[in-house]
Amino acid sequence: MIINVLLAILLVLIVLIVVLLFNTIRFKPDKRTSQPTGQVESAYKSEAEKDAAMARFQSLLRVKTVSYNDQSLIDYSAFDAFENTLAEQYPLIHANCEKTKHGTTGLLFRWKGKSDKAPVVLMSHYDVVPVNQELWTKPAFDAILEDDVIWARGTLDTKGTLFGVCEAVEAHIKEGTLPDVDIYLSFSGDEEISGDSAPSIVSYLKKEGVKPALVLDEGGAIVEEVFPGLDKPCALIGVAEKGYLDVSLKLKGHGGHASAPPAKTLVSRLAAALLRIDKHPFKSHFTPAVTEMFTTLGRYSSFTYRLIFANLWCFAPVLKLLFKKQGGEMNALIRTTIAPTKMEGSKAFNVMPPAASIGLNLRLLGTDTVESAIAHLKTVSGEAELEIEVMEKRNASPYSRTDTEAWQNVSDTIGEVWKDVIVSPYLMLAASDSRHFCEISENVLRFSAMTLSKEERGLIHGNDERITVKTILETVSFYKSLIRKFS
Numbered sequence: 001m002i003i004n005v006l007l008a009i010l011l012v013l014i015v016l017i018v019v020l021l022f023n024t025i026r027f028k029p030d031k032r033t034s035q036p037t038g039q040v041e042s043a044y045k046s047e048a049e050k051d052a053a054m055a056r057f058q059s060l061l062r063v064k065t066v067s068y069n070d071q072s073l074i075d076y077s078a079f080d081a082f083e084n085t086l087a088e089q090y091p092l093i094h095a096n097c098e099k100t101k102h103g104t105t106g107l108l109f110r111w112k113g114k115s116d117k118a119p120v121v122l123m124s125h126y127d128v129v130p131v132n133q134e135l136w137t138k139p140a141f142d143a144i145l146e147d148d149v150i151w152a153r154g155t156l157d158t159k160g161t162l163f164g165v166c167e168a169v170e171a172h173i174k175e176g177t178l179p180d181v182d183i184y185l186s187f188s189g190d191e192e193i194s195g196d197s198a199p200s201i202v203s204y205l206k207k208e209g210v211k212p213a214l215v216l217d218e219g220g221a222i223v224e225e226v227f228p229g230l231d232k233p234c235a236l237i238g239v240a241e242k243g244y245l246d247v248s249l250k251l252k253g254h255g256g257h258a259s260a261p262p263a264k265t266l267v268s269r270l271a272a273a274l275l276r277i278d279k280h281p282f283k284s285h286f287t288p289a290v291t292e293m294f295t296t297l298g299r300y301s302s303f304t305y306r307l308i309f310a311n312l313w314c315f316a317p318v319l320k321l322l323f324k325k326q327g328g329e330m331n332a333l334i335r336t337t338i339a340p341t342k343m344e345g346s347k348a349f350n351v352m353p354p355a356a357s358i359g360l361n362l363r364l365l366g367t368d369t370v371e372s373a374i375a376h377l378k379t380v381s382g383e384a385e386l387e388i389e390v391m392e393k394r395n396a397s398p399y400s401r402t403d404t405e406a407w408q409n410v411s412d413t414i415g416e417v418w419k420d421v422i423v424s425p426y427l428m429l430a431a432s433d434s435r436h437f438c439e440i441s442e443n444v445l446r447f448s449a450m451t452l453s454k455e456e457r458g459l460i461h462g463n464d465e466r467i468t469v470k471t472i473l474e475t476v477s478f479y480k481s482l483i484r485k486f487s
């Protein structure tokens with residue numbers, strides 16, 4: 001009897017191993033995602049042309065279009081100056097495209113195409129985050145070009161892509177290109193502070209009945225060392241972005257002198273509530289963007305990871321547990337995250353506060369909404385008197401499919417510019433202006449056309465932001481090549 005049971009278990013185990021191995025062996029690189037061409041011509045024909053282009057880039061970087069959350073600090077004359085610089089540097093765009101202004105700083109150019117088929121929108125933003133000049137090696141707004149590297153705030157985020165779009169359109173107009181469809185250039189000057197420019201552009205386009213076939217904004221890039229077991233560069237295209245929620249958890253009481261505290265103080269009750277919230281993380285889910293990312297990149301991973309990603313039906317629970325333990329980016333891909341960021345009580349050591357609060361920043365996975373997230377916090381906190389004040393909120397964006405012409409065009413263009421990179425969808429953890437465009441388009445893709453090393457990714461919003469000339473030239477090539485697909 002026991003032997004029969006053992007034999008049965010052994011048989012099941014053997015079958016399981018065979019199935020797992022069979023799936024792993026079949027889980028090979030997919031032709032659709034392998035792009036080994038890299039055959040596009042360079043962006044400029046001569047050194048002189050290239051130097052002139054770099055001078056144009058420098059002129060954009062030198063304008064101090066800094067966004068501050070405290071809007072009284074914003075120097076709007078810099079934004080006017082940027083608009084003028086753009087007009088000086090790109091006369092053909094200004095002569096051939098209809099320009100309209102929206103919201104506080106939004107600029108929209110319409111390059112009219114041959115047909116009235118669904119248009120393309122190329123997005124970027126020209127505001128930048130403030131700098132802490134003492135921590136920079138070089139002046140942040142001089143755009144110094146040294147040893148084929150340009151140093152300036154905004155090189156990566158994201159005057160670089162704005163420059164790429166403008167260079168490409170200007171060059172195409174010069175060559176006499178007439179696109180098949182309208183191509184819109186949508187540039188906001190308040191992305192970093194979630195301003196009204198991009199929403200205003202969207203409501204204008206909506207009123208005009210415009211339904212873009214492709215909206216391309218900043219987002220993923222060509223990166224390495226981001227996926228377990230993968231040592232090849234991959235181009236990550238954001239197909240969705242997480243939602244955002246800032247809440248303040250508050251408990252109110254009587255306060256009083258600290259010499260005779262009650263058995264349970266306000267602050268300790270609030271701390272206990274936070275610990276209970278911590279112990280009950282949001283449920284994990286493999287949303288379509290993440291499942292697609294795993295099944296695309298997993299094929300190129302080392303054997304162990306291929307075994308895991310080829311058999312998500314079996315290993316998903318293990319993976320979820322592992323990511324939860326690790327925290328960080330992989331965990332953020334599969335669940336709504338909670339980051340406690342602020343705490344406030346009394347201003348004095350010897351005074352008990354009449355109110356205490358903890359600030360939380362949540363990033364919502366599409367399976368959770370603002371309402372359901374607040375309900376979750378309330379339930380698991382176990383604190384009946386907890387008040388939850390919402391400071392900022394938005395749900396996750398919809399998901400853009402990858403079996404579309406829009407995806408194929410972007411993906412093919414990547415293959416033409418960069419040799420041997422794996423193109424994969426991914427879920428963006430940060431926010432971009434593109435989320436507003438989901439209202440008028442099903443094909444909103446988020447890809448910053450540049451190769452970014454781990455070190456370079458760390459420079460975004462940090463010190464010593466800089467870009468290599470080689471990288472920025474590839475950005476221009478990407479947009480030139482992409483526009484050709486619609487011409």
Ligand SMILES: [Zn+2]
Binds near residue numbers: 125157158
């Ligand atoms: Zn940005």
